[in-house]
Structures are given as C-alpha cells and as structure tokens.
Amino acid sequence: MKAQQPLDDNPCRPRHFKPAPCAPLPMEGPAKQSLETSHTRLIVTAGLFLLAFLAIGIRLVDVTVLKGGETKLARTARTVTQPQVSRADIVDRNGVLLATTLETPSLFANPKQVANPQEAARKIVSVLPDLSEGEVLAKLTSDKSFVWLKRRLTPRQQFDVNRLGIPGLQFEREERRVYPKGNLAAHVVGYTGIDNKGLAGVERGLDDALHERRDPIKLSIDIRLQYILRDEVQKQIDDFRAKGGMGLIADVRTGEILSMISLPDFDPNNAGAASPEAIFNRATLGVFEMGSIFKIFNTAMALDTKTATMTSGYDATKAIPIGKYTIHDDHPQRRWLTVPEIFQYSSNIGSVKMALDAGIEKQRDVLTRLGLTRMPTLELKEIGGPLIPSPWRQINSMTIAFGHGMSVSPLQMINATSAVVNGGILHQATLLKHPDDYIPAGEKVLSQQTSENMRKLMRLVVEKGTGEFANAPGYLIGGKTGTAEKVTGKSYARKAVLASFVGVFPMNDPRYVVMISIDEPHGNAKSHGFITAGWVAAPPVGRVVQRMAPLLGIQPVDENSPEIRRALVIDSSGQQGRKVAAN
Amino acid sequence: MSFARTDQSLVARWWWTVDRWSLLAIASLIGIGALLIMAASPAVAERIGLDQLHFAKRHFALLPVSIGILFVVSLQSPRNIRRLAVVGFIIAIALLAFTFVGGVEIKGARRWINLPGFSLQPSEFVKPTFAVVAAWMFSEHRNRENSKGHWYAIGLYVLVVGLLIKQPDLGMAVVVSAVWFTQFFLAGLRLFWVAAGVGAGAAGLVGAYIMLPHVTSRIDRFLHPQSGDSYQVDRSMDAFMNGGLWGRGPGEGTVKGWLPDAHADFIFAVAGEELGLIACLVIVALFAFVVLRGFSRLLQEGNLFVVLAATGLLVQFGLQAIINMASSLELMPTKGMTLPFLSYGGSSLLALGLGMGMALALTRKRFTGGDT
Numbered sequence: 001m002k003a004q005q006p007l008d009d010n011p012c013r014p015r016h017f018k019p020a021p022c023a024p025l026p027m028e029g030p031a032k033q034s035l036e037t038s039h040t041r042l043i044v045t046a047g048l049f050l051l052a053f054l055a056i057g058i059r060l061v062d063v064t065v066l067k068g069g070e071t072k073l074a075r076t077a078r079t080v081t082q083p084q085v086s087r088a089d090i091v092d093r094n095g096v097l098l099a100t101t102l103e104t105p106s107l108f109a110n111p112k113q114v115a116n117p118q119e120a121a122r123k124i125v126s127v128l129p130d131l132s133e134g135e136v137l138a139k140l141t142s143d144k145s146f147v148w149l150k151r152r153l154t155p156r157q158q159f160d161v162n163r164l165g166i167p168g169l170q171f172e173r174e175e176r177r178v179y180p181k182g183n184l185a186a187h188v189v190g191y192t193g194i195d196n197k198g199l200a201g202v203e204r205g206l207d208d209a210l211h212e213r214r215d216p217i218k219l220s221i222d223i224r225l226q227y228i229l230r231d232e233v234q235k236q237i238d239d240f241r242a243k244g245g246m247g248l249i250a251d252v253r254t255g256e257i258l259s260m261i262s263l264p265d266f267d268p269n270n271a272g273a274a275s276p277e278a279i280f281n282r283a284t285l286g287v288f289e290m291g292s293i294f295k296i297f298n299t300a301m302a303l304d305t306k307t308a309t310m311t312s313g314y315d316a317t318k319a320i321p322i323g324k325y326t327i328h329d330d331h332p333q334r335r336w337l338t339v340p341e342i343f344q345y346s347s348n349i350g351s352v353k354m355a356l357d358a359g360i361e362k363q364r365d366v367l368t369r370l371g372l373t374r375m376p377t378l379e380l381k382e383i384g385g386p387l388i389p390s391p392w393r394q395i396n397s398m399t400i401a402f403g404h405g406m407s408v409s410p411l412q413m414i415n416a417t418s419a420v421v422n423g424g425i426l427h428q429a430t431l432l433k434h435p436d437d438y439i440p441a442g443e444k445v446l447s448q449q450t451s452e453n454m455r456k457l458m459r460l461v462v463e464k465g466t467g468e469f470a471n472a473p474g475y476l477i478g479g480k481t482g483t484a485e486k487v488t489g490k491s492y493a494r495k496a497v498l499a500s501f502v503g504v505f506p507m508n509d510p511r512y513v514v515m516i517s518i519d520e521p522h523g524n525a526k527s528h529g530f531i532t533a534g535w536v537a538a539p540p541v542g543r544v545v546q547r548m549a550p551l552l553g554i555q556p557v558d559e560n561s562p563e564i565r566r567a568l569v570i571d572s573s574g575q576q577g578r579k580v581a582a583n
Numbered sequence: 584m585s586f587a588r589t590d591q592s593l594v595a596r597w598w599w600t601v602d603r604w605s606l607l608a609i610a611s612l613i614g615i616g617a618l619l620i621m622a623a624s625p626a627v628a629e630r631i632g633l634d635q636l637h638f639a640k641r642h643f644a645l646l647p648v649s650i651g652i653l654f655v656v657s658l659q660s661p662r663n664i665r666r667l668a669v670v671g672f673i674i675a676i677a678l679l680a681f682t683f684v685g686g687v688e689i690k691g692a693r694r695w696i697n698l699p700g701f702s703l704q705p706s707e708f709v710k711p712t713f714a715v716v717a718a719w720m721f722s723e724h725r726n727r728e729n730s731k732g733h734w735y736a737i738g739l740y741v742l743v744v745g746l747l748i749k750q751p752d753l754g755m756a757v758v759v760s761a762v763w764f765t766q767f768f769l770a771g772l773r774l775f776w777v778a779a780g781v782g783a784g785a786a787g788l789v790g791a792y793i794m795l796p797h798v799t800s801r802i803d804r805f806l807h808p809q810s811g812d813s814y815q816v817d818r819s820m821d822a823f824m825n826g827g828l829w830g831r832g833p834g835e836g837t838v839k840g841w842l843p844d845a846h847a848d849f850i851f852a853v854a855g856e857e858l859g860l861i862a863c864l865v866i867v868a869l870f871a872f873v874v875l876r877g878f879s880r881l882l883q884e885g886n887l888f889v890v891l892a893a894t895g896l897l898v899q900f901g902l903q904a905i906i907n908m909a910s911s912l913e914l915m916p917t918k919g920m921t922l923p924f925l926s927y928g929g930s931s932l933l934a935l936g937l938g939m940g941m942a943l944a945l946t947r948k949r950f951t952g953g954d955t
Contacts, residue, residue, distance in 0.1 A: 031887070034725040037794065038769040038890050041881050045765055046878040052905045053871035057864055059912045063823040064860040145632070 007321045012054055060577075086175060087196055089208070089216035090189055092223040093258070093433045098189050099203065099268075099402075101196070102178050105158045105171035106151040108313065109140060119142045120166045124149065127160035150571060152176055153529045175226055177203075179268040184226045184338040187258050187281040187382075188219065188431060191268035200271070202332040202431060210449050217343050220256035225249050228547045229259045232540040233516055237263055240521030242413025246282040247516045248410055249548070252418035252504065254434050255442070257378075259412075259522075260284070282519070285382040287407040291484025292346045292466075292533075293502050294403030298355055299343050299457060301366035301421050304450040307358040310570065313338045314353040327352055327402075330483075330532075332467070340570055344465035346481065348402045349385030355401035356394070370416035371426055372408050372502070379431045384409045403482055408501075414513045415503050421458065421478075421510040424451045459507040459568045462538075470503050470538035472546045474556025477566070478510075479503035479541065481533035486520070496520050501537035505545050514541050597658050600947040605876050608869045609653075609924065610938060615854070615866060617646065618833060621935030623853040624846040624927055626839040638846050638927050645929050649936035651696070656940025658948075661889050663943050668715030675712055678705035679746050694750050704930035706747060706755050713743055714762050714895030721770035722888035736767070753791065754799065754918045758906070760784065762899045764806045766891050776824075778812040805916035818842050819849055819911050822856035823863075830859025846927040848919050851911040866925070867908065874901035893945040896938050 015267040066410040090099040107128075114120050117140035125133040151174065153161070158171060177192045179185075189203015198204035206217060229247040237245045249259040262282040266274030280286065302308035316337045320327040331345045355363055365563040367373050375385040387407040389396035390492055399405035411429060424446030434440065441569030458478030466481040479502050486496040500517040504510045521536045525530035530536075549556070557564060586595035610933060611845065624638035634640075648709055659667065682696055694703040717736050720782070724732030740763050747756040764780050791798045805816075822838035835855035839845035845853050855863050877897040881890050907922040909915045921931045923939075 004922060033727055034771050035885065035887050035890070037771045038887060041769045041771075042881060042890065046771070049874050049878075049898075049905075050871065053867055053874075053901075055914065056905065056908050056912065057867050058864050059909075059914055060823070060855070060860055060867065063820060063912060064827055064855065064863070154867055246924050279921075305655065574807055583714075 001227075001473045007462070037297075042262045046296070059126075062202060087177065087192070087211060088213045090202060090210070091218050092185070092221045092226075093219060093256075094222065094224075095216075095218070096184050096223045097180050098219065098221075098223070099177060099179050100491045102176050103173045104152045104176045106171055107149045107153055107158075107161060107169055109147050109149055110145050110168045110170065111140050111142055111147060112145050114140050115167065120164075120168075123164045123166060124169075125163065126151075128157060132454070181223060181226075182267045182269060183376075184223060185221060185260075186265045186268050187262045187283065188221050188226075188380075189268060190380075190459050191271040200228055200382065201268075201281075202379055204382075205378075205431075220251075221260065221429050221431065222258045224551055225259035226261065228544055229516075230261045230263070230265075230289070230516075232544050232547075233261050234265055235516070236516070236518050236536060236540050238523070239526070240524060240531065242516060242518045242522070242536075244277075244282060244521040245516065245518045246286070246410055247514070247544075248283055248414045249512060249544070250414045250418055250429065251512050252422040252510050252513050252548045253427075253439055255415065255418065255429045255440065256434055257414075257429060257431055260431075261366040279379070281382045282410070283519075284376075284378060284380055284409055284411045285384045287384040287387055287409045288498050288517070289404045289407050289484045289487070290413060290500060291482035291498065292348075292402040293413065293480045293482030293500050294400065294406075295343060295346060295351050295482075296417060296454065296458070296480050296502065297367060297370055297372065297421055298351050298363075298401045299455050300370075300446060300450055301363055302339065302354040302358055303453055304366060304424075304446050305358055306360045307362065308339050308354050310339055310453055310456075314342065314350045316342070316347050316349040316353075316514065317573045318349070320352055320398070322351055322398060327398070329343060340457055340460060343480075344460050346402075346461075346466050351401040352398045355397050360392055360397045363400065364392055366446075367400075367406075370419055372406075372412055372416055376409065376412050376415065376429060378411065378429055383411075386412060403484060410515055410517060412501060412552065413500075417504065417515070418513050419445055420454050420508075421451060421504045421513070423448050442558060455504075455507050455510065456568055456570045458504060460570060463505070463569075466532075466534045467501060467503075468547075469534055470501055472505075472549075474541045474555065474559065475545050475549055475558060476506040476508055476557065477503050477545055478505070478507035478568075481538055483532045495531075497531055499531060499533040499536040501533050501541045503538075503541040503545065505549070506557065508564055509555075511554065512545075512548075512552070514544050516540050516544070593658060593912065596945070600949070601657060601943055602946050603699070603948070604879060605644040605873050605943065608876070609943075612648050612866070612869050612873075612924040613646065613650070615858075615862075616850075617643070618849050619854055619857075619925055620846060620927055621856055622834045622836065623839040623850060623912075627843070629751075630840070630843075641929060642927055642932070645932050649932045652933060652936035652938040652944070656937060658941035659941075661886065661892075661945055661949075664892070664944050665715060665719055666787060668712045668941065669719075671708060672712035672716045675705050675708040676743070676746070678703070679709055681705075694752055695915045701929055706750065706752055707928075707934035708897055708937065709743060709747075710755065710759060710762075711896055711941060713739070713759060714766070714899055714938075715892045715941060717763055717766055718888055718892035718895050719788070721766055721887075721891050725770060725887055733767075733770075735764070750829055753795070754906075754920050757788075757918075758899060758902055758920070760787075761902055762895050765898050766895045769891055770887070770896055801916045801918075805913075815842060815844070815849065815870070816913050816917055818908070819852040820913055822852040823912070826856040826859045826863075828860045830855070830857050830862060832898045833857050844919070848907065848926065850922055850926045851908050854925070855911075868941060870901060870904040870915065870923075873897070874917060877946055885945075889945045893942050896942040896945070900935075900938065 076167055089097060091097055117137055121133050121137040121140055124136050125131050131150060136149060139149060163171060175196060177196060181188060188201055190203035192203050193199050198207035210217060214345050229249060233245040233247045244465060245263045247261040248257065250257045260283050264278045313336045317334045327348050329347050329349050335346060337347055337350045373386055373388050376383060386569040389405055415429045424444055425442035426445045427440055427442040455478060458480060459476065461480055462470050462477050467479050470477055470479055481529045482500045484498045486498055498517055498519055499521055500514045516537045518536045521531045523531045527535040553560045586598045620639055620642045625635040626887050628637040629635050665788060678696060682694060685696060696705065720732040720736035722938050723730045743759060744756050747759060768777055792802055818838050818841045822836065836853055838856050839853050842849045854866060874897050877893060881893055903920055904923055906918055906920045910917045921928045923935050
C-alpha cells in the first residue's frame, strides 16, 4: 500500500483544473484490466438502474394522470359509493320489492375515549330508551376499547346519538335484510339469519343465486293476489275459529304460482319471535289427506283410461263395507248415479266403484302421471313428499278414490288440477316468473277429451253441486269441494276436518286455479253449524276470484250465451238434479 | 456554508472534495421525508393508540444522529471507511446472531434487540458494512496474486444470508444478495458465472414462492388481484389517483387513515396523494440522481476497492428505493422495505446515515489511484 498523497486535496488547485485520474499512478496489466472491466460493467449497472427509475416515473404518470389504475379504481369505487351488498333483492312479478338489503349503522363505544361515562350513559339512554342505563354505564366503564351498545339503529336514532356529541361513540355499518311487505309473503320469501344466510323460503331455496347475482330475483308471486288471498283465508279462519289455513293461486298454463298463503304466518323482519307453527309452510311442507277434492283425479283417471264414460253409471244404493269400516255417501241419493252425478254429489260409493273398475295399476299410473306420487320440486326447501300406501292394495285403491289413505301437499294438488283442466299438460310448478307470453312445453299426461270433460264436471259442481257457494257470476268458476276427516290418533275424527276447495276459472278457457283449505273449522250460525267445504272453503274462493279477476284482466261473460252453454253444460242425469246442501 | 479555498481544516477540505450535488439531493430527500412523516404518522399513531406525535418525535430525535453519522463518516478516508466497515460488520453480525437468543419477536420475526427507548434492528447495519467488506475481498482478489478474496466473500455471503433467512427477513436477504452479486459482477466475474448467478437467483425466488406460504400468497395476490386481499396496494393506488398532478396538499390526504404502514412501507403513497405527481417525479429523480451521479463519479475512480464498495452502497440505496416505490405502484408484489430517508424506521435511518456517509466518503475527489 502507498501512503496517502497530500496532493490529494491541494487547496492551490485552480478550480477547473482536473488532473487526469490515473496520472499519479499509471497502472499496468491485470489491475488496469480489472478496473476497466469494473467501469464497463458499472455502466451496464447504471443503465439497468436508469431503466428501473424510468419505469417508475412512467408508471407514476400512468397511475396519477392517465388513470392507468382506473379498472382497479372502478372496482374500489363501486365498493365505496354503492356499498357492496352481499345479497340480491327479491321482487314480485310486477317488480314490487319483497326483500332487500339495507346498510344500517350499529353503535359502539371506545370506553377509553369516553370522558364522563355517567353522563354519557344517561344521555344515550335518553335517546335509546330500550337500553338500560346501568348496562350502558357498565359497558362504558369497562377497560376494553370496543363495546357494542346497540346494533342496527334507524337513521333517526343515529342522528339522535350523533347530536349528543359524545366523544368515543362510533358507528359501524352493518347489513340488514328487510322485508317491506312483512307477513304478506312470509312463507314464499322466507328470511335470513344474522349472518345473511337464507334460513327459509326463497331466501333459503335460492341462497346461492341471491349471493351471486346483483339483479333482483323476480318471483312469479303477485303481491296484490297475496293480499287478497291472505285476507279471505284469514276471514274464514276467524269466522270458523279454525286452527289455520292455506291458499294457493297458480297459472294453469305455465305452472307459475301467483300466490301462496299459509296461516298463521309471521313477520320475516322478526322471524326469531315466530312460533314453529307460524313458520311451518302448510302449502308446500304440509301433506294432507285431501278428501273429496281427490275425486278430480279419480274421475279423470276413469275417463282417461276409458273404464268409464260421461254416460256410464254405478249403483250407489248401498254402502260398501271394507273390513270393519263402511263407505257411506255424505249426500246419499240411494240410486244409480251417472259419472257426472257421482262427481256432482261427491258420491264416495260411486267413486270407489269407478276406482275398482279401473284397477290398482291404472290408478297408480294416472296419479303418478299427475305427479302426485313423487316429491314435487320448487324453489323452496320446505317441500313435503307425498305419503303413498305401500303396498298399494285394493283397500288403498278404494280409499284413495275419495282422497283418504294417501297424503299430498296443496302444492301438488293445484299442479295436478292444472294439468287436469288445461288440456292435460303437467307443468313444473315454479315460484320464478316466466318471461311474458312464454308457455313452457310441459308434459302431456291426459287426453284433451278427458280435460274438456273434467271442465264440464267441475263447472257442474259449482253450478248445481256441492260447490255452489263458490260461484261468482260471469267468471265461470268450476271446482270441487273436499271435507277430509283428519286422523287423530288412530281413528278419523268427524269433528276435526280439513275443508278444501279447488277452483278453476274461467272454465271455458281455464286460466287460474285457486285453492283454499281451512284447517279444523268450527261450525257457526251462518253455516248452520256446518263445517263442510261447501260452507267453509268454497265461498272464499268465489270471493277471491271476484277480486282477482279484474286485476288480471279477466272479463266476466254471459253464462247463458249459447256457445258457453254448449261448451260447459252437460246433462248430468236422466233424473232431476235435486239440490243438495253444500258438502 | 462557505469555506475559503485556502482553509486547510478537515471540514473545509471535506467541503471542497465531497460531491456537493449528491449531498444536496440527500438533504432534499431528508427534508421531504421529514415533511411526510409529519403528515402521515399522526394518523397511524392515533389508530394504534399511541401519542399522535409518537413516530414524528422519534424520527426527529434520530434525524440529527443520522445526519451526524453521515457527516462524520463522510469525513473519513477510504482506508478508515474500510476499517470502520470491518469493525461495524463484526459487531452487526454478532448482534444479528444475538437476536436469536435475546431478540424481540414482532409480527412473527425476531429481528430486533430491545435497547432502552429504542429497538435496534442489526440487519440494517449488516447491509452497508457487508457491502464494504465484500468489496474489500473482491478487490484484494484482483489486486493480489494468490489471494483467496473471492472465497472469503462467498463464505461471508453464505453466513450473512443464512442468518437473514433464519430471522426470517427475506427482503433483506434479497437486497444483500443483489448487492453482493453486482459487486461480484463488477469485480470481473466470468459471464458464464454471471448467467449462472442470475439463474440461481431466479431459482431462489421460485423456490421461495413454492416453499414459503407467505411468499406464495403475496405473489398470487399480485398476479391475481381479485383472488385475495389486495387491500393495501388498492388503497395505495387510490392514493396516487386521488393526488393527481399536484396532490391534495400536505396533510390533506386520506390514505394514511387506512394504511397500517402509511408512515413506513407506503410513505410513497402518502407522497403521491398529498404532494402529487410532480413531487413524486422529483423524489424518483432525486433517488436516480444520487445513484447515477455516484456511478458517474466512480467511472473516474482508479481504485477498484472504492469502485466496488461505493457501487455496493449505491446499489443498495437505489434498489431499496426502487423496490419500495414499485410495490406502492403495483409494479411488483408488496415487499416490506423502507424508502430510504423518507420512511419512518429508526435503525433504517441510522444505517442509512452510515451507508450514505461511507458512499460520500468514497466518492470524494482524490488524486491517487491504487490502494489507499
């Protein structure tokens, strides 16, 4: 090593004199060469650094001025300005909001920042009276730095709390599912838990879709019909001091369910407070022995399999003994009855004989075709499967003829009834709105002829049979009554019944099916003590039709015009059709 | 400051020989850093429940110390720098090893040693001292027959990187590796081995991606931002966009209210939001100037040790700035690394004073070649 040269920092050096760098010690050989290498490579390194700094400069211009990060910003902006709502809305077929997600403020405190907890607690309770001052004070004097005071405040409450001006109180935004129509569509829409996961109804059935999409989900439900149907069913429940009831309206051409009611119901905004009884969806989860309304399918079966015709007759003079029971008629005519009369008077004896004529195989085949023996599918998880006899013996066949010994849900009832009257096409029942004017193909299960005959028979029931109280002038309602005795313990109870009416209108060109069932009605003065479907379930269907038809643009027609008489009226018998009290 | 040309005092001689333009650039960075710490750190301190001026006070307490170190070190001759670096390196390595027994664990890494009122991060001091020590080894190898300098350099490198990975402090290991490799490159490493080294570096990064879960997640998030939490860098990008050309004004930014590391790793985003594009370009230019100006002076330098040592120090300084700024701008996966002189960080600030002090000392005008 060489000693340091004092020349190094020569103060006498003229300012612009730059001695040659290597002048003092010219280097030779490898040392010089390696220095040159290092200089060359230093230039390479410098070049790389220059590029990197240039890249950063360009990126800076790109991000700040040219908005190169715009896509990212757009993403973030969306989450900021339009708060990320984790669940899509649910609307009815006309776009009326049934469920939405709101951001609500929740109040929390940082006790370390609350200067005067006593005063703060007193003030907070003065604007949020449902809180207890003692509890609030305890929270505010805890040594935590985060305590919830109240979740989900209204904007008004938030304003009040802010106006108190207490330091240390803050709001956290939380999501809350809100059901503006409350009870009206409770069983259809369902509800979510605190974590916004669907627990019932469409909220549960379409949970994934609601999570994934932004656009609202449009249901087939019409909230106006919900109101009408619920109103009428509730009226019957009140009048007959019944345990509950249910109602369904569907479009027979498409399978869309326009209305679904199960009473008692609940407010999905406060589902936690509802009883299991109220949450239970009778229309889809409940399965019942439907009673005489099942004769729709029994008769359709006989006609479609051609084991009976519209002019065939059966002897209904004597009750039929099976085992220790005997099958009676509720309105005994004690004579030969034609097929239309059997349906009109709801003759059990005649129905059983029709079923016996057809045999077990044909009965099971037709009921299967109508979808009554399998689990129905719908956009709900609250779906009950049918209870069918196994093995299917003759005795089962006989009771099924008049709707006992086999249980189905009201949902299955209206879907199968739709197929019977719409020309024999079974549609998939759905709670989602189809596009306008879209008629799904469906599955042909009965002949056109059977369907046309069944329309006449159902019209006959309302015109001069057990369902007269369902009549609504001009709307050509047809239908069938059914008063099913409920099984209590091991035997049937005459006093506990499920009174149902399935109505279809207008019968000359069926559009809608309306079903109402009242569970365990008690007789009243108006009904002269009767609890049969003709008194309990038929009248509200008539009223529902009268109220809904104008909304849906169905015009009343002249029932006595020749073409309608031709299309619908049949001569039910050689005998004079005697009037019967409604069954 | 003015000194007569005839003034022969130590300081006067320093003034006339030191690179005053680099000095000015560094002083500007320190000034901008002070401004940004004032703007960014109160929000951060408040959020984590400290006194508002907690970070600012510490920064301003350490700043004079750092500047003092920088000044005193830059007065030294290259020979003294080498001695200082050797002694400093030995102490720093010892402290680094000590962290494994007496260190404080913060956020899952044992990097700190608790001193009264201050926690010291020894690895920050390993960086500059090792650069100078390695430069010495490399230049000895070139300048002397039969020297095994390269092998010593390789041995020390393995020791240092081993300790850093053990910490774990992967970012630091990457910077140390890059600096060491650049020095080796400048020292005349055969191009075959250069290619092999670049390949090994790439393999190392891929290996880290495969072997270390937190590295995997960082890189995945960078490649597919929608796949995971890209919160920090999203906020950072918002900040730059928010700032636009002229910024929202010092103290007027909002990003510091959201970013946990607004005063440290994401200080550049605060600069982007509050000072705007022009100021950010000035900051980038200042860093580039310090590095490239240093390099250009080294091209006139005849002493291989000085070239290698100063290059190492400048590369370290520049690389750290590039990595930090590129992370903030989403040009690369986020890597916790301070922006020299701008970020808060006690050890980092002191080590920078040491490192840049040595760089300034080495780039002073001298009129001798050969070994000093």
